[in-house]
Amino acid sequence: xxxxxxxxxxxxxxxxxxxxxxxxxxxxxxxxxxxxxxxxxxxxxxxxxxxxxxxxxxxxxxxxxxxxxxxxxxxxxxxxxxxxxxxxxxxxxxxxxxxxxxxxxxxxxxxxxxxxxxxxxxxxxxxxxxxxxxxxxxxxxxxxxxxxxxxxxxxxxxxxxxxxxxxxxxxxxxxxxxxxxxxxxxxxxxxxxxxxxxxxxxxxxxxxxxxxxxxxxxxxxxxxxxxxxxxxxxxxxxxxxxxxxxxxxxxxxxxxxxxxxxxxxxxxxxxxxxxxxxxxxxxxxxxxxxxxxxxxxxxxxxxxxxxxxxxxxxxxxxxxxxxxxxxxxxxxxxxxxxxxxxxxxxxxxxxxxxxxxxxxxxxxxxxxxxxxxxxxxxxxxxxxxxxxxxxxxxxxxxxxxxxxxxxxxxxxxxxxxxxxxxxxxxxxxxxxxxxxxxxxxx
Numbered sequence: 001x002x003x004x005x006x007x008x009x010x011x012x013x014x015x016x017x018x019x020x021x022x023x024x025x026x027x028x029x030x031x032x033x034x035x036x037x038x039x040x041x042x043x044x045x046x047x048x049x050x051x052x053x054x055x056x057x058x059x060x061x062x063x064x065x066x067x068x069x070x071x072x073x074x075x076x077x078x079x080x081x082x083x084x085x086x087x088x089x090x091x092x093x094x095x096x097x098x099x100x101x102x103x104x105x106x107x108x109x110x111x112x113x114x115x116x117x118x119x120x121x122x123x124x125x126x127x128x129x130x131x132x133x134x135x136x137x138x139x140x141x142x143x144x145x146x147x148x149x150x151x152x153x154x155x156x157x158x159x160x161x162x163x164x165x166x167x168x169x170x171x172x173x174x175x176x177x178x179x180x181x182x183x184x185x186x187x188x189x190x191x192x193x194x195x196x197x198x199x200x201x202x203x204x205x206x207x208x209x210x211x212x213x214x215x216x217x218x219x220x221x222x223x224x225x226x227x228x229x230x231x232x233x234x235x236x237x238x239x240x241x242x243x244x245x246x247x248x249x250x251x252x253x254x255x256x257x258x259x260x261x262x263x264x265x266x267x268x269x270x271x272x273x274x275x276x277x278x279x280x281x282x283x284x285x286x287x288x289x290x291x292x293x294x295x296x297x298x299x300x301x302x303x304x305x306x307x308x309x310x311x312x313x314x315x316x317x318x319x320x321x322x323x324x325x326x327x328x329x330x331x332x333x334x335x336x337x338x339x340x341x342x343x344x345x346x347x348x349x350x351x352x353x354x355x356x357x358x359x360x361x362x363x364x365x366x367x368x369x370x371x372x373x374x375x376x377x378x379x380x381x382x383x384x385x386x387x388x389x390x391x392x393x394x395x396x397x398x399x400x401x402x403x404x405x406x407x408x409x410x411x412x413x414x415x416x417x418x419x420x421x422x423x424x425x426x427x428x429x430x431x432x433x434x435x436x437x438x439x440x441x442x
Contacts, residue, residue: 002046002047002048007241008051008088008110008241008242010035010242010245011112014086014112014114015058015086015245015247016255017114017142017144018058018059018084018085018086018114019058019059019247019251019252019255020142020144020255020258021059021084021114021138021139021142021144022058022059022062022084023252023255023259024138024141024142024259024262025059025062025063025064025081025084025116025138026062026063026064026081027059027060027061027062027081027083027084028059028060028061028062029058029059029247029252030056030057030058030059030060031246031247031248031249031252032056032245032246032247033053033056033057033058033244033245034056034238034239034242034244034245035051035052035053035086035239035242036051036052036053036055036236036237036238036239037049037050037051037052037236037237038050038051038052038054038087038234038236039234039235039236040233040234042090043091043093043102043104044090044091044092044093044104044106044109045090045091046091046106046109050087050088050090051088051239051242052085052086052087052088053086053087054236055236057083057084057085058084058085058086059081059083059084059085060081060082060083060084061081061082061083062080062081062084063078063080063081064078064079064081064118064131064134064135064138065077065078066078066079066127066130066131066134067264067267067277068126068127068130069281070277070278072126073126074277077121077127077130078121079119079121079122079127079131080118080119080121081116081117081118081119082117082118082119083116083117084114084115084116084117085114085115085117086112086113086114086115087112087113087115088109088110088111088112088113089108089109089110089111089112089113090108090109091104091105091106091107091108091109092104092105092108092152093105108152114144116135118131120159120161122189124186124189124190124193125185125188125189125190125193126186128158128185128186128189129183129185129186130182132154132156132182132185133182135147135154136149136154137263137285137287138262138263139154140286140287141260141262141263141287142259142260149180149181149182150180150181155179156179156185157175157176157179158175158176158179158185158188158189159173159174159175159176160173160174160176160189160192160193160196161173161174161196162196162200164200171196171205171208172208172209172210173210174192174196174208174209174211174212174213174222175211175212175213176192176212176213176214176215176222177212177213177214177215177225178214178215178216179215180217184215184217187215187220188215188222191215191220191221191222192213192222195222196208209227211224211225211226211227212224212225212226212227213225260287263284266284266290267280267281267284270283270303273303273304274303274304275304275307279304279307279311282307282311282315283307283310283311286325288324288325288326289310289325292310292325292332293306293307293310295332295333296310296333296336298332299336299337300336300340301335301336301339301340302339302343305339305343306335306336306339309335313353313356313357314328314330314335314356314360317360328360329359329360329361329362329363329364330356330359330360334359334365334366337365337367338352338355338359341366341367341370345377345379345426346370346376347370347375347376347377347424348377348423348424348427350418350423351375351377351423351424354375354423355369355370355375376424377424377425377426378421378425378426379426381429381433384417384421384425384426384429384430384433385433385437387417387421387425388413388417388430388433388434389437390420391413391416391417391420392413392438395413395416398413399438402438403438410431410434410435410438413438414427414430414431414434417430417434418430
């Protein structure tokens with residue numbers, strides 16, 4: 001913040017996070033690195049320079065593998081990582097609607113951040129937004145950041161350039177800022193690509209200049225913010241108030257061993273279980289949901305059945321109640337018990353859903369609810385046959401219509417049996433016995 005007499009102090013935690021992120025991004029680490037001063041004048045930087053890293057970043061030359069969702073064409077893509085470096089954050093400018101003045105919020109000034117620079121490997125807004133979404137997943141898995149874009153915990157600027165087909169040299173790059181969501185980032189990139197392509201097609205490529213543009217969500221277009229300074233304008237030189245840092249192989253190995261299973265590795269493991277890509281992407285998207293899934297199958301439950309329950313009824317409940325997976329009262333052990341009870345024939349799938357919602361809302365155990373509410377499925381053929389006989393005897397008109405060709409009435413009879421049995425009749429046995437009785441001439 002430029003306070004007189006104040007000197008910077010290196011936050012050791014940011015080095016831990018930088019090494020962790022560098023390893024997760026398959027980068028080469030610098031074991032001896034320094035900090036540099038980046039000179040520029042702007043209202044969000046009171047002291048007139050920013051502590052950053054210039055020629056020796058802590059990590060460089062990595063890559064990130066991304067699975068593109070099926071609705072966007074599917075497939076796997078690898079995007080190169082140029083570098084990961086540490087620097088201090090600047091303040092935040094708050095602009096008024098009428099544009100008469102701006103305010104500066106300096107609360108985050110001086111707070112350490114990690115900047116990731118990617119290679120120019122993306123070709124459209126979808127690829128860029130999916131890359132950014134994967135970065136968000138990664139930092140959340142690592143515990144480096146909560147990755148919330150709306151809070152500014154994860155921010156992204158994009159550089160867009162176009163070139164005619166057959167030209168190897170990249171065109172003039174334009175930086176786009178004010179991207180507050182993955183969707184707006186995708187739209188901004190696609191708009192900027194079309195803007196530059198149009199200028200090329202009109203022979204006005206000289207009007208594409210190195211500048212910073214803002215994405216306007218209201219008009220869905222980019223507008224000029226300021227002409228971009230070149231690299232030489234920053235006048236980098238080594239930061240005199242911070243010493244160089246040397247890290248050991250032992251330190252790096254310790255962090256390497258502490259890394260969790262990363263999203264890409266988790267997705268490949270789920271694929272080997274026979275799960276569809278839709279299942280894989282949903283489960284691995286949130287580390288807490290992935291942990292819940294893993295804990296449930298560790299109890300012996302079938303992976304596909306667990307995925308189905310989580311992605312349908314449990315996900316719907318969480319959405320309606322605005323709960324996270326860690327806030328629901330159904331623990332993995334009970335979900336596994338519920339699936340086993342249905343699979344083993346103790347209860348029907350219909351009763352299973354009722355138990356599920358009961359536990360989600362109020363807690364409890366599967367076995368406890370089955371005993372308390374007498375929900376054990378009726379699997380005795382004689383008992384089911386007795387109920388079927390009574391239902392048929394009480395509905396002679398419907399029986400006559402069924403035997404006259406209205407076979408859809410089988411569903412009516414099945415519903416009546418279920419009603420009498422309070423949903424406890426085994427569906428397979430019920431339908432078998434019911435069909436035999438309905439088609440019997442006696």
